[in-house]
């Protein structure tokens with residue numbers, strides 16, 4: 494298989510468009526309508542600290558020499574309050590505590606942030622509140638207290654059930670700890686436990702990956718996230734691979750691993766609902782679905798990303814916001830200004846549609862016509878993509894499906910989404926350029 498599989502889901506969740514290599518563009522055709530669902534949002538809270546650095550990780554995380562939980566709690570609360578007020582949302586639909594290692598936070602911190610949310614917006618008792626957990630004894634010991642604080646879903650980073658792989662990855666847990674943590678989490682939140690597993694690991698073969706999956710199935714709950722290991726520049730793993738000390742499976746083997754996992758999981762009753770996500774009994778991640786459906790979200794904490802309309806200051810367009818990365822600097826900014834927003838980019842109409850396209854195609858249901866119309870009432874999917882030769886080629890290859898009901902990837906297409914997206918973005922851009930040229934000519938003619 495020559496096209497590289499797009500499985501970089503962890504980036505999509507935290508970094509969205511930036512990770513996919515496009516910067517929201519300034520559209521030629523402007524639109525000052527408020528984007529849909531501006532009255533509600535989900536909330537992502539980033540806990541930036543870890544106990545140790547895993548060899549492959551380039552997330553925004555820090556190994557603290559000492560930690561002041563009281564200061565961190567106060568700042569997370571303050572920034573939550575500031576951004577909720579700025580967005581003027583009346584409802585928070587879900588909350589996700591990610592990291593870093595948020596299971597190192599004190600349960601009282603989680604409770605305090607949730608309390609702040611409830612003071613400024615409606616957060617129903619049924620709303621999904623997820624916490625990422627590292628399966629160490631310390632993480633497991635606090636699970637009960639996290640549920641008492643308001644968490645009702647756990648995402649456990651087991652990564653692998655092979656101890657040799659865990660050691661290579663520099664994880665601070667072994668497979669036994671992972672199994673105990675999942676079991677404890679399932680007792681506390683039955684049906685609401687997800688596990689993160691990585692594949693394409695150094696030294697991994699298709700057979701060993703398959704047997705790991707077979708080991709996983711009897712112990713996991715109703716949700717599995719599968720991540721293809723990305724060898725990130727600047728990590729220890731990158732150096733090890735560069736120097737030849739370690740080697741990772743090639744693209745062809747990786748593609749087989751991905752499709753094998755899809756087959757094994759589907760046979761076990763898991764429905765793939767997104768490139769990297771599988772659920773049984775409809776236990777999908779509501780929070781992540783919000784990202785893939787282009788809904789608003791507020792990002793709080795060092796390095797967090799958000800997408801929302803700052804309605805309190807008269808905003809009518811969605812903004813892509815990034816908070817300051819470094820925790821100590823972020824703390825000072827929050828203490829001084831009430832928030833640590835470092836970068837704001839206004840997402841114009843085309844920028845917003847780019848995100849709806851990139852994120853929507855990750856779901857197996859794709860983008861329904863109805864969903865697209867929420868963001869683009871004037872130009873439907875057929876008008877934009879129907880005439881494109883490239884899109885017709887993808888359809889003929891059996892990778893894309895475009896019809897009156899919407900646009901989606903086929904089973905084969907989901908595995909190579911990475912190679913489909915640049916073309917789709919280009920088609921969208923060309924459509925906008927043509928529209929703009931048309932509109933400009935009309936204006937000149939009117940004069």
Ligand SMILES: C[S@@+](CC[C@H](N)C(=O)[O-])C[C@H]1O[C@@H](n2cnc3c(N)ncnc32)[C@H](O)[C@@H]1O
Pocket residue numbers: 503549550551552591592593594595625626627649650651652689690691720721722723724725
């Ligand atoms: C950044 S971690 C945070 C959660 C927690 N600290 C942990 O490690 O389990 C979120 C998930 O991203 C995935 N991840 C991190 N770095 C990755 C990489 N280089 N390639 C693929 N997946 C990665 C892991 O599966 C992990 O569970």
Ligand code: SF4
Pocket residue numbers: 542543544545546547550551552554592593594627650
């Ligand atoms: S525990 Fe998670 S966030 Fe921390 S270094 Fe390891 S992978 Fe990265």
